[in-house]
Amino acid sequence: SYVLTQPPSVSVAPGQTARITCGGNNIGSKSVHWYQQKPGQAPVLVVYDDSDRPSGIPDRFSGSNSGNTATLTISRVEAGDEADFYCQVWDSLSDHYVFGTGTKVTVL
Amino acid sequence: QVQLQESGPGLVKPSETLSLTCTVAGGSISHYYWNWIRQPPGKGLEWIGYIHYSGKINYNPSLRSRVTISVDTSKNQFSLKLSSVTAADTAVYYCARQKDAGNENWFDPWGQGTLVTVSS
Numbered sequence: 117s118y119v120l121t122q123p124p125s126v127s128v129a130p131g132q133t134a135r136i137t138c139g140g141n142n143i144g145s146k147s148v149h150w151y152q153q154k155p156g157q158a159p160v161l162v163v164y165d166d167s168d169r170p171s172g173i174p175d176r177f178s179g180s181n182s183g184n185t186a187t188l189t190i191s192r193v194e195a196g197d198e199a200d201f202y203c204q205v206w207d208s209l210s211d212h213y214v215f216g217t218g219t220k221v222t223v224l
Numbered sequence: 225q226v227q228l229q230e231s232g233p234g235l236v237k238p239s240e241t242l243s244l245t246c247t248v249a250g251g252s253i254s255h256y257y258w259n260w261i262r263q264p265p266g267k268g269l270e271w272i273g274y275i276h277y278s279g280k281i282n283y284n285p286s287l288r289s290r291v292t293i294s295v296d297t298s299k300n301q302f303s304l305k306l307s308s309v310t311a312a313d314t315a316v317y318y319c320a321r322q323k324d325a326g327n328e329n330w331f332d333p334w335g336q337g338t339l340v341t342v343s344s
Contacts, residue, residue, distance in 0.1 A: 149330040
């Protein structure tokens, strides 16, 4: 089955830029979605279709996808951005949905 | 704005069947795909399966033999049954909506989640 690999953790200082990667075989050919999950809360969609933002999501959140890596970028990081982040794709071969392993973002 | 709410027992005995319901408020259950996703404590997300209001279903192959998802359009609800549970099925269970199963396959919104513990 299709596997998505994320770094377990990313640390970033306030005001700096955090980059979270999501690796998968030829992931650039798929649409990637990203979710933010704060402690004790349900995941929230922050980027869909590689780089689009739902209504209400700050433009500090952006995404890109090429080759074997998709990336979620958080600019001007704030303390409130501290959370777990998950990528997700549709594996068309098996017709089911796969989540990445998750990345904990810590704001120093 | 559509909201989803999970309900069901928080404790299930090993070998029994876990049953949960998701109520959809603020919108119709028609024309979308309705999913169950779970998250064991301290771990990542796992997609369980979906149902379309038309009755089309799709299950994660790893759970297919134990999972049943159904929909009740008259109540604007859909349900999950997971049979022969073990401690490994202890998790927070979320329901979530998809616009489409193929191209627009992101999950949004999600319910708040409900913790189900499997223990005797």
